[in-house]
Amino acid sequence: MSLEKWPKIDVKADRSYPVFLGVSLEELGEFLHLQFEDVEHILIISHQVVADVYLDRLQKGLLDYRVNQIIVPAGEQEKSLERISQLTRAALECETDRKTLVIALGGGVIGDLAGFFASVFMRGIRLIQVPTTLLAQVDSSVGGKVAVNHPLGKNIIGAFYPPLAVWTDFSTLDSLPWEEVENGLAESIKHALIADRSLFEFFENEEERIKEREKSIWSEMVVRSSAVKVNIVSQDEREQGVRALLNLGHSFGHALETEMNYRGVTHGQGVSIGIAAASHLANAKGLMTIAEVDRIKQLLNRFGLPIMIPGQDPRALLERMQADKKNQGGRKILILPKGIGQAVVSRECTDQEILAAWKQVIS
Ligand SMILES: NC(=O)c1ccc[n+]([C@@H]2O[C@H](COP(=O)([O-])OP(=O)(O)OC[C@H]3O[C@@H](n4cnc5c(N)ncnc54)[C@H](O)[C@@H]3O)[C@@H](O)[C@H]2O)c1
Structure with missing residues (x-):
């Protein structure tokens, strides 16, 4: 054996x-x-x-x-x-x-x-x-x-x-009920976005087979998505550097979840809206084109993940981000996608820019 x-x-x-x-x-x-x-x-x-x-x-x-x-x-x-x-x-x-x-x-x-x-x-x-x-x-x-x-x-x-x-x-x-699948899909798409452009394309190309829960496609999805996490953790187990990239969408998402008292929005939905907001912010910072922002939002949407939330106060959400564990010395630290398949840590986002990003995802 x-x-x-x-x-x-x-x-x-x-x-x-x-x-x-x-x-x-x-x-x-x-x-x-x-x-x-x-x-x-x-x-x-x-x-x-x-x-x-x-x-x-x-x-x-x-x-x-x-x-x-x-x-x-x-x-x-x-x-x-x-x-x-x-x-x-x-x-x-x-x-x-x-x-x-x-x-x-x-x-x-x-x-x-x-x-x-x-x-x-x-x-x-x-x-x-x-x-x-x-x-x-x-x-x-x-x-x-x-x-x-x-x-x-x-x-x-x-x-x-x-x-x-x-x-x-x-x-x-x-x-696993589909609602729970969505929570995992949000994280898997995030993995693709920060580190694996071809995995992002896989999600775009295999939407139907993923939704039909085709076994071979699901195996490939889990293996490729886990590989991103394994690779990042192997470089930085204690989150001193590159592991922080896994938080893409989470600063926005957590702010939304806490503002809504963890009701009416699942973690996956929060992350999805967070990814949409971070993508808009990345566009404002010159890190991605608006066509790429649309492509990301489209993919999330095709898997039933939301990219907008109605009736929220952007200022209250900005305020919530003040408590984010990643912040340093009062400065907000955000993870932003850089095109599709890369991400960066940004220390230079102003409250004005973050507010503008929130407004893009509030209907
Ligand atoms: N440690 C980390 O690095 C890390 C990273 C991300 C999230 N988390 C944590 O993970 C938690 C969320 O995990 P989750 O989304 O797996 O939620 P969960 O563990 O609550 O599971 C979701 C639901 O699915 C049910 N379930 C589990 N397996 C099932 C199966 N095979 N078939 C049918 N039902 C099943 C559970 O009973 C539960 O009701 C949060 O607490 C979050 O903080 C930790």
């Missing part, structure tokens, strides 16, 4: 780790046997919707281990210190110790929550990410960021805690 049979890309960082793409849940146990001889106890953290459909398949390969599951409710509110405290209690009750391996089976919420739990329980126990949403497969499971929220800020309590491996089974996406 060898590791060769499973397709993967490696994150090359302080501690490198494999991102397996296109493997099956049932085979994870075999990988663990090969790679980590001293594992005896496995703790799976998931939530009901995912566990109902995928837990049996995962457990089929784990028959040689002592396995416990902790099922938490779904939803962003679960990323809390209270839930970490409850997980700690539940983990101790099933005799979790320093040699236990945690499997995070779910979307970005489970990945962040179980990942943060693994990072602090007994000062850190082993972690495998098994992402089951498109967003988690192309984005959140890779890169080692784990976090919970605080009433004063999203993801404000967290760590860099890379997993031992990411185990991505594309078939888990079969059950």
Whole structure:
């Protein structure tokens, strides 16, 4: 038996780790046997919707281990210190110790929550990410960021805690509702925009087959989009430089999400409108033509992602951007696309310019 049979890309960082793409849940146990001889106890953290459909398949390969599951409710509110405290209690009750391996089976919420739990329980126990949403497969499971929220800020309590491996089974996406697919598409299109022009063209050319969920096209989409993230994180794991580019559309998007109190706009929709606003700003700064702005907006639109939002106050949104984590010394730091397939960090956008960009996406 060898590791060769499973397709993967490696994150090359302080501690490198494999991102397996296109493997099956049932085979994870075999990988663990090969790679980590001293594992005896496995703790799976998931939530009901995912566990109902995928837990049996995962457990089929784990028959040689002592396995416990902790099922938490779904939803962003679960990323809390209270839930970490409850997980700690539940983990101790099933005799979790320093040699236990945690499997995070779910979307970005489970990945962040179980990942943060693994990072602090007994000062850190082993972690495998098994992402089951498109967003988690192309984005959140890779890169080692784990976090919970605080009433004063999203993801404000967290760590860099890379997993031992990411185990991505594309078939888990079969059950994902389209609304959740859109959240992942927004991030995938963002990846294309900042680093891979041919991936952008792939989205333009394969719209129909993506919408029809054609398996080979979805596999290609996840592999190419994950590759962008793997590549960026390998260059800059701790976000000292190039990793910041992954925030394209997010400064605008977060401002919108917080202004709307996280109601009436999903994260993917916020990012999409944010990308449209950042593209207008890039045009004003001479970084892209208006034809390119239109092309980006058209692509987002073709996948059902919004590029305008009605009834918002641009000044209030500008004000919200004041609290962005990336700002330095009161100066707003924004990520702007540079044509299609590149992006830059800009420290020179005036409030006037940002306001003008907001006005372009408010109807
Ligand atoms: N750590 C990072 O680098 C990073 C990056 C981006 C986002 N995030 C975080 O990710 C979170 C969002 O993640 P998400 O979009 O995956 O949301 P999510 O984890 O809440 O999952 C969305 C919904 O899909 C359901 N679901 C999950 N897998 C399913 C499947 N295979 N079939 C059917 N339903 C399924 C879940 O039950 C949930 O209701 C946010 O908390 C965000 O902060 C983290």
